[in-house]
Amino acid sequence: MTAGNPMADSHSLPPGQQLVARDKWPLVGEREPEPPQGEWMVDLTGAVRSPQRWSVEDLQKLPRVERAVDIHCVTRWSKLGVTFVGVRLSEVLQTADPLPEARFVSCVAYSARRHSTSLALDELIELDALVAWGTADGPLGTEHGGPVRMVVPGRYFYKSVKWLARIEVLAEDRLGYWEAEAGYHNHADPWREQRYLAADLDKRAAARLIQARDFTGQNLRSIDCRGRDLTGLTAEHALLRNADFRAATLTGANFAGANLSNAHFEGADLRGANFDSADLEGANLAGADLRGADFTGATVFGATFVGEHPAQLDAATRIDPAALEALTPDQAAFLRPLV
Ligand SMILES: Nc1nc2c(c(=O)[nH]1)N[C@H]1C(S)=C(S)[C@@H](COP(=O)(O)O)O[C@H]1N2
Numbered sequence: 001m002t003a004g005n006p007m008a009d010s011h012s013l014p015p016g017q018q019l020v021a022r023d024k025w026p027l028v029g030e031r032e033p034e035p036p037q038g039e040w041m042v043d044l045t046g047a048v049r050s051p052q053r054w055s056v057e058d059l060q061k062l063p064r065v066e067r068a069v070d071i072h073c074v075t076r077w078s079k080l081g082v083t084f085v086g087v088r089l090s091e092v093l094q095t096a097d098p099l100p101e102a103r104f105v106s107c108v109a110y111s112a113r114r115h116s117t118s119l120a121l122d123e124l125i126e127l128d129a130l131v132a133w134g135t136a137d138g139p140l141g142t143e144h145g146g147p148v149r150m151v152v153p154g155r156y157f158y159k160s161v162k163w164l165a166r167i168e169v170l171a172e173d174r175l176g177y178w179e180a181e182a183g184y185h186n187h188a189d190p191w192r193e194q195r196y197l198a199a200d201l202d203k204r205a206a207a208r209l210i211q212a213r214d215f216t217g218q219n220l221r222s223i224d225c226r227g228r229d230l231t232g233l234t235a236e237h238a239l240l241r242n243a244d245f246r247a248a249t250l251t252g253a254n255f256a257g258a259n260l261s262n263a264h265f266e267g268a269d270l271r272g273a274n275f276d277s278a279d280l281e282g283a284n285l286a287g288a289d290l291r292g293a294d295f296t297g298a299t300v301f302g303a304t305f306v307g308e309h310p311a312q313l314d315a316a317t318r319i320d321p322a323a324l325e326a327l328t329p330d331q332a333a334f335l336r337p338l339v
């Protein structure tokens with residue numbers, strides 16, 4: 001059984017996700033580890049009776065499991081049935097004998113920003129999380145978290161830390177990197193689309209910004225701009241993950257360098273809008289008017305341009321030919337005439 005969700009093991013696609021091409025496995029987040037000086041050791045510490053320190057080799061002597069896991073990234077791509085090789089987290093935890101107050105587990109990476117993420121202990125056990133060092137193709141590549149990473153089935157993949165350094169058992173939760181910095185949902189159940197926490201922006205502050213049409217550099221995650229007139233909006237380098245611009249008027253808007261991952265632009269008027277170097281991972285632009293819009297230098301991994309309705313394009317709509325590589329085949333085919 002998986003935590004409250006009979007669908008989690010069904011190898012099907014949760015709401016709002018798209019399959020990547022079979023041979024693709026995108027890289028998300030940090031690009032490389034900051035490996036330890038000596039041997040790669042994994043510490044098991046915190047609310048436990050007997051803290052442990054495992055070498056990768058010793059971990060590999062624990063009972064080995066192979067498990068087909070569906071990967072669901074919060075930026076809307078999924079890759080189903082990747083076979084991971086490793087040991088059950090429950091098996092590893094047992095060796096340290098968690099104390100009665102143990103409630104949460106934070107997994108920390110060997111990386112420049114000491115990347116981490118956490119989940120409730122019960123839930124990790126129920127989901128049957130793995131400490132993984134391989135896939136069906138052999139040892140886990142460094143780019144995908146080798147020599148050893150966490151794999152937590154049934155949660156968005158940001159709950160699976162790469163380059164595992166420490167498993168810390170906690171009495172109180174400690175928010176992870178994406179959860180604290182980017183407002184990613186702390187529970188991360190893809191079947192309930194728990195992508196982002198609600199914005200901490202109050203309604204009056206939002207209304208004032210919308211009125212002024214100036215979002216420059218601000219953190220406005222999940223802001224609700226549905227149907228608004230934002231003609232000529234300035235939003236350079238604004239943080240607009242998950243923002244809702246459905247059916248908004250954004251003619252001539254400037255989103256240069258903005259973070260718009262998972263933003264909604266369905267049916268928006270984006271004529272002449274500037275997305276230069278913006279991050280549009282997982283954004284939805286289906287049915288938007290993109291005549292004269294400029295996507296030069298933008299990241300469009302997993303973005304949608306044709307859904308129930310196609311976006312409108314013209315000869316002045318610009319996108320890098322290389323950007324099409326980051327789209328699913330049907331999306332790429334739709335934009336091909338532009339390049
Ligand atoms: N150390 C570390 N682990 C991490 C991240 C990161 O930035 N640093 N990103 C997470 C996110 S958001 C995802 S989707 C997956 C991506 O794993 P992949 O690059 O193997 O696809 O790793 C997760 N684990």
Ligand SMILES: [Mo]
Nearest residue numbers: 028073074158
């Ligand atoms: Mo992710």
